[in-house]
Amino acid sequence: MTFWTGRRSLLIGGGAMASALAAPALRAQPTRNVRIGVLSDMSGPYSANTGQGSVIGAKLAAEDFMRARPGLRVEVIQADFQNKPDVGLSMARDWLDRQGVDAILDVPVSSVALAIGGLVAEKDKVALFTGPATAALTGASCGPNHVHWTYDTWSLAAGTGRALVADGADTWFFITADYAFGHALEGDTAGFVKEAGGRVLGTARTPFPGTTDFSSFLVQAQASRAKVIGLANAGTDTVNCVKQAAEFGVTRRGTRLAGLLFQIADVHSLGLQAAQGLALSEAFYWDMNEGTRAFSSRFAPQMGGQKPGMIHAGGYSAVLHYLKAREALGDNASGRAAVGWMKANGTEDLLFGRGTVRADGRKVHDMYLFRVKTPEESKGPWDYYGTTRTIPADEAFRPMRGAGCALVPS
Structure with missing residues (x-):
């Protein structure tokens, strides 16, 4: 070569x-x-x-x-x-x-x-x-x-939103990055939550880029008494938010965290001690x-x-x-x-x-709902996910009809 x-x-x-x-x-x-x-x-x-x-x-x-x-x-x-x-x-x-x-x-x-x-x-x-x-x-x-x-936002929302509501986590509060991606991810997930019979109790919009302190937003989320805090952000924003939630003991009080775009590098950066139990959807896992x-x-x-x-x-x-x-x-x-x-x-x-x-x-293609392992469950570096559900391709992505694409025959 x-x-x-x-x-x-x-x-x-x-x-x-x-x-x-x-x-x-x-x-x-x-x-x-x-x-x-x-x-x-x-x-x-x-x-x-x-x-x-x-x-x-x-x-x-x-x-x-x-x-x-x-x-x-x-x-x-x-x-x-x-x-x-x-x-x-x-x-x-x-x-x-x-x-x-x-x-x-x-x-x-x-x-x-x-x-x-x-x-x-x-x-x-x-x-x-x-x-x-x-x-x-x-x-x-x-x-x-x-x-x-x-x-895309629809596939992430469909996997995580539907599953958590079905598991009894039917009230949500969103911490959302204030730009197009965050709004779309929040909107799609909220739609699935409501469709499944759940309720959205509130939203906190965080400035993008540059938010490092999520404490006030987490306080708002806890005050709502929502069962799930949906993180409609990505990258270091999500890592910082989850880290601070762990420091505040959010999950110890029974609130669940849903990383709506949380990937394996984010888990590695955060560590299993803080990320354990997090629900997330992805299209790929290296150890499948x-x-x-x-x-x-x-x-x-x-x-x-x-x-x-x-x-x-x-x-x-x-x-x-x-x-x-x-x-x-x-x-x-x-x-x-x-x-x-x-x-x-x-x-x-x-x-x-x-x-x-x-x-x-x-x-x-198929999507997957994962749960982040506990430190005790992990067998070593990068052994982070347990598969909760496989979402078949025909369910994983938004149907073409009615989505507004001019390339789709009517």
Whole structure:
């Protein structure tokens, strides 16, 4: 294998790879050059769940796809958009206009992703959204040039909200990050809580970014006497909130915490003593089967031992399917044609199994409801989850009908 580093980029040549994860060869003439840009949070509150891990996920997909394709050259470049919409859109435009990027991956801020969805349609390129949460990307803001991989606010809300209400936790108070993602996650979860017969007793909106002291919001939540405090935030915001809830003894008083977007890197940062018992929904866990463990064994050494989360795994899966489309269609394929191929052909990899990309751009697979283990239950580092429920693909994501996507036949 050959590597070339420059402009924070990685050029990967073909080589012998583990056959367990290799993609099947297609009959069409191989594409000679593909350039993928990972637009992510490399140093901020979402960096542990996206960031460099998303770059590595893309790199591993390219390596596996290029097995038996020695003429294919895939370049992966990366940029930190600092979670600022103006910076992210400017970087994306420069990539598409001047740097020959074919597809943009990740984008873990919903407002930026919504803007880039319009941009790739204008430029006829591709966006593989693995990081943002808003379900609007496959609803009113769906488009012919982007797909939404891994998870969204609807799938997180459906898994966690329904399960906890069914378990008797029928009164909720939300601590919500005050921006598009937080509002969407709160709204979707509140809808499931009410649908299941529960009630929402109140909401506290926290400034984003920059909230570090959640004490006043936790006091409001406790004063409501809600059985569940739903955390409609992410990254270090969620970690800090859970940590302070543990310090206040919130769960010792019988209140349950629901991390509505809480991932394995967050659990690791927080520690099992504080995170134990937390309910959460994810699309992937590194220790689920032989395929996920094999991927994780390649990923972790490049991340200082950190196991992959669902967004990192989603990056691998999305890039692999996109490269299949590029090979099938050839060098001159438009972005719209590539996304059309991705929708018309089923997905398959050893991280998510078989799946589909629907007409609205939603990639569909099973989701899982997990409970964070106690320190006594864990057998070692990163052994953090116990599976409470598998949510089948046909239940895990919002139905297409009635969601407002113009691409869905009426």
